[in-house]
Amino acid sequence: MANRHTIILMQASPNRATRTFMDFESITQAMGGICALYERKLKELNPAIRNLSYDIVDLYNFIDGLADMSALVYLSLSQVMILEQ
Template sequence: MAQRHTIILIQPTTNRATRTFMDYESVPAAMDGICGQFEKRLKEANPNLRNITYDVSDLYKYIEALTDLSALVFDPAILAYAPFDRSWIKQQAFQRLKRLAKN
C-alpha cells in the first residue's frame, strides 16, 4: 500500500469553507504531510521556540480535534479509491513515525 496515490480530505474547523484536500504519491508521503500540518500548527502556536518536540499522543489529539479527516487510497485491484477513516490515519501516522525513529 506504500506507493499508492493518496488523497487526504481535511476540514480543520466547523466552518465548511475550511474543507480542503492534499494530494500525495504514497501513503507514507501523506502521513508526512499530516505530521507537517501538525508541526506547522505547533510552530504557529509557539513562535519563540526554536526546537519543538511532540509525541504520538500530541499528534493523536491534533487529529481528533480536526472536524473531519479521511483518506482515499488508490487500489489498483479495483481501479478505484478506497476510503479510510481517522483511526486508520492515526495507525498509519504512528507506523510512519516509528519507521522514521528507527532511521
Template sequence: MNGICGIYESRLKKLNPRFLSLTYEITELFEFLDQITDLSCLVYQPDTMIYIPFNKEWIKEKLYIQLRCQASPPEKTVRI
C-alpha cells in the same frame, strides 16, 4: 502521512514561534486529529484503479507505525 504530521508541525511552529526546535508526543498529535471533525484519507488501489476512503482510526494506526519506525533505528544484520 508525512503531510498530516507536517500540518500539525506547522501549527506548532505558529503557536511557538520563538522555539527553534519542537518535540511532541504521539498522543498530542492524536488529540489534534481528534479535533478535526471530518478527516479521511483516500488511498489509490492500483489493481482496481479506484480510491478507497479510510477513516481517522486507520490514519492514526498508520501514523503510529510510521513514527514508531522513525523512532527506532533498524536492526543491523551481522554476517558470520
C-alpha cells in the same frame, strides 16, 4: 504501501470554508504530510520556541481536534483480478 496514490480530505473546524485536501503519491508520504501539517501548526502557535517536540499522543489529539479527516487510497486492480470478479 508504495505507489498507492492517497488524498487526505480534511476540515479544520465546523466552518465548511476550512475544507481542503492534500495529494500524495503514497500512504507513507500522506502520513508524513499530516505530521508536517501538525508541525506547522505547532510553529504557528509557538513562534518563540526554536526546537519543538511532540509525541504520538499530541499528534492524535491534533487529528481528533479537527472537524473531519479522511483518506482516499487508490488500489490498482489488475485486469486479471477485474475479470475474475
